[in-house]
Amino acid sequence: MAVDYGTLKKGGFMRQKQKDNFSLRLAVVGGALTAENLAKIAEVAEKYGEGYVHLTSRQGVEIPFIKLKDIDAVKEELAEGGCRPGVCGPRVRTVTACQGNQICPSGNIDSYDISKKLDERYFGRELPHKFKFGVTGCRNNCLKAEENDVGIKGAMNVKWKKEACINCGLCAKVCRENAISINDGEVNVNYDKCNYCGRCVKSCPTDAWDATSAYELSFGGTFGNSIEKGYSPLPLVTSEEQLFRVTDAAIQFFADYANAGERFKFTIDRVGKDKLEEVLKEAYDG
């Protein structure tokens, strides 16, 4: 019987150089695996592989040296441990994320939660080429948002609360954009300079800021054969609902206009940034 490598690849089984051996890619969302997942992965790697795993560049796990004849058994056993195969090929790939504001003191958004929602919404969706989402919690950019087709970066929308302020001056001191000035006890934010990093909020010892989570989006990043940084044509996205409206629009633009085998960046270049921005702006405005 002929082996359908296309279907296997789509289901996360990556053909190895060694005949009838596959490296099984697992679905991992935002880099999180439970202890139960890990125990099962270890068991399967011992039993069907060569007793080790490869950690991929996108927070995934692959179990190399799975034999063609064992594929169904491997899938079944992994499912018992709550693991499912990942994907490869022209579709929405693993959504990467940092730990976000539930764990990290620098985080502006719950990156992990956003990555799970993106995964539920789009994972495996068939497209003209691969499509990657990455979510990073703040401007430290541990998850390199701009190298993704769509990158999401946590931001902080800030407004000074006079009544709680003790005028310690720390916010002005930590601001790297020199956007904060203090005159006669009045803290002024120059919003033309502010990059919404949230450092003023994080350093404030009296919670003298109204701070709301927001998102900065980038489009058209790619970091493979071509290296291009995603660009950010939109103002700050201020709600989750607005965020998903925009991501819906971006992915639909790619589905509608991309040629087969063409990354988002090159679709944008070919069709025109103005055209993309028109679509994004409409979604942004609702």
Added chain:
Amino acid sequence: MADIKIDDTVDITDVVCPVTFVKAKVALEELDDGQILAVKMNDGETVQNVPRSIKEEGHQILKLEDNEDGTYTLIVKKVGD
């Protein structure tokens, strides 16, 4: 604010992160609820992080004074025992 009565003082300019915070925390533990601690700290990372960390412990930050010699003095009111 000029007449805040300081109950104890701790100098954390001779240590580095994370001992800075630990030293301040230990000094606060010695105090009773409502007492005031003055913490002398270095400019830079220390002053950018320690005030917030002490606040996260639940204490009340009253004031931060720039000593204009590369150090700051943080005035903290202990909250809780």
